Amino acid sequence: MSTNALLEPTTELSKALHQDVVEDQSASSIVNRLKSKNKELQTQSINTYQQFWTESENNNEESRTNMYKTLTNTYYNLATDFYEYGWGESFHFSRRSIGETHRESTRRHEHLLFSSARITSGMKVLDVGCGVGGPARECIRFTGAHVTGLNNNDYQIQRANIYAAKYKQQDHSAFVKGDFMDMPFADNSFDAVYAIEATCHAPVLKGVYSQMYRVLKPGGYFAIYEWCLTDKFDPSSELHKKLALDIEHGDGIAKLFGTDVALQAAKDAGFEIEIVSDIAHETTIGNEIPWYSYLDVGMIDFSGLQGFARSHIGRKFTSNAVKILEKVGIAPEGTVKVQDVLTTAADSLVAGAKIEIFTPMYLIVGRKPLN
Numbered sequence: 001m002s003t004n005a006l007l008e009p010t011t012e013l014s015k016a017l018h019q020d021v022v023e024d025q026s027a028s029s030i031v032n033r034l035k036s037k038n039k040e041l042q043t044q045s046i047n048t049y050q051q052f053w054t055e056s057e058n059n060n061e062e063s064r065t066n067m068y069k070t071l072t073n074t075y076y077n078l079a080t081d082f083y084e085y086g087w088g089e090s091f092h093f094s095r096r097s098i099g100e101t102h103r104e105s106t107r108r109h110e111h112l113l114f115s116s117a118r119i120t121s122g123m124k125v126l127d128v129g130c131g132v133g134g135p136a137r138e139c140i141r142f143t144g145a146h147v148t149g150l151n152n153n154d155y156q157i158q159r160a161n162i163y164a165a166k167y168k169q170q171d172h173s174a175f176v177k178g179d180f181m182d183m184p185f186a187d188n189s190f191d192a193v194y195a196i197e198a199t200c201h202a203p204v205l206k207g208v209y210s211q212m213y214r215v216l217k218p219g220g221y222f223a224i225y226e227w228c229l230t231d232k233f234d235p236s237s238e239l240h241k242k243l244a245l246d247i248e249h250g251d252g253i254a255k256l257f258g259t260d261v262a263l264q265a266a267k268d269a270g271f272e273i274e275i276v277s278d279i280a281h282e283t284t285i286g287n288e289i290p291w292y293s294y295l296d297v298g299m300i301d302f303s304g305l306q307g308f309a310r311s312h313i314g315r316k317f318t319s320n321a322v323k324i325l326e327k328v329g330i331a332p333e334g335t336v337k338v339q340d341v342l343t344t345a346a347d348s349l350v351a352g353a354k355i356e357i358f359t360p361m362y363l364i365v366g367r368k369p370l371n
């Protein structure tokens, strides 16, 4: 393989890279997980990912957008273990209230979306870009619905299935591999569809929303939390452009779109819009603490390893620990770069949020017309 060749994140690659995927305690098992990777493939994967962002012919927006599947899939092959270690099973941010734990606010944020999508017991629901299935499992508990999780990353599907067995939810869930721009489902097959901080990986928002529209039954609800640049984003500002690029690089996103583009895409897909709001910036009760506070400088959560790992100081600790693990050959070469990419994510998200050019929770709720 030439140094510039991209490693395609196929199912075979996933099996060879992640090797033995077992049930484990997510936070403390990061060392074991890193140890069990195929070292050569892990190194090649990070080199593939970095080619989209460092000196190479693939480092441009067009290339990233054309190759969104390779970009995002490779990102999650590398980032998933770290996400579980530092965040848990639900890969999204949440509005936070005083006295609320990370887990509580995560659940509340999910419940808001499930209620907005009018999900009730017995419904057939689609979770688009389901990660390792944290929100899907909560949707099942909260509503009694059957949830299908769609994901293009084999490793995350494998992990979602392990969790489904652990929580005895196999009869209420299914995790399906597929591209959300070309979903492997029949027209009109779900009672409700939702996506939590996932459709931002699409090259074109209208493409993924149209697919959600197609598979939704007439009269059914669509509810999403979208990652967007806000109206305060100024494309002529070097700082704004740099932060947007760092968010894209740190989070496996080919191109971030504005809230206006997202709303128009939902309308163009055919939805009758019922709710639209950047709920990160609402000054309502239940939103007293900024969503990014866990990642911000000075914040330390002593509730456990996971809380510490996501804090600014915890990230520094992890960076140093990973350097040692890589040096002594426990972690594959390139793992330090993965943690660096995630550090870029955390820092740019906080910086972008503080100047309000970015939101991870642009809420759009729409309905597919009955006829």
Ligand SMILES: CC(C)=CCC[C@@H](C)[C@H]1CC[C@H]2C3=C(CC[C@]12C)[C@@]1(C)CC[C@H](O)C[C@@H]1CC3
Binding pocket: 082, 083, 085, 086, 087, 090, 091, 092, 093, 197, 198, 200, 227, 251, 252, 309, 310, 311, 315, 318, 339, 342, 343, 345, 346
């Ligand atoms: C990428 C998208 C669309 C959504 C994921 C949102 C968040 C769950 C992640 C965004 C940045 C992530 C980081 C971590 C956990 C998951 C995120 C908050 C870590 C705290 C995981 C542990 C690492 O050592 C540091 C990471 C920083 C970024």
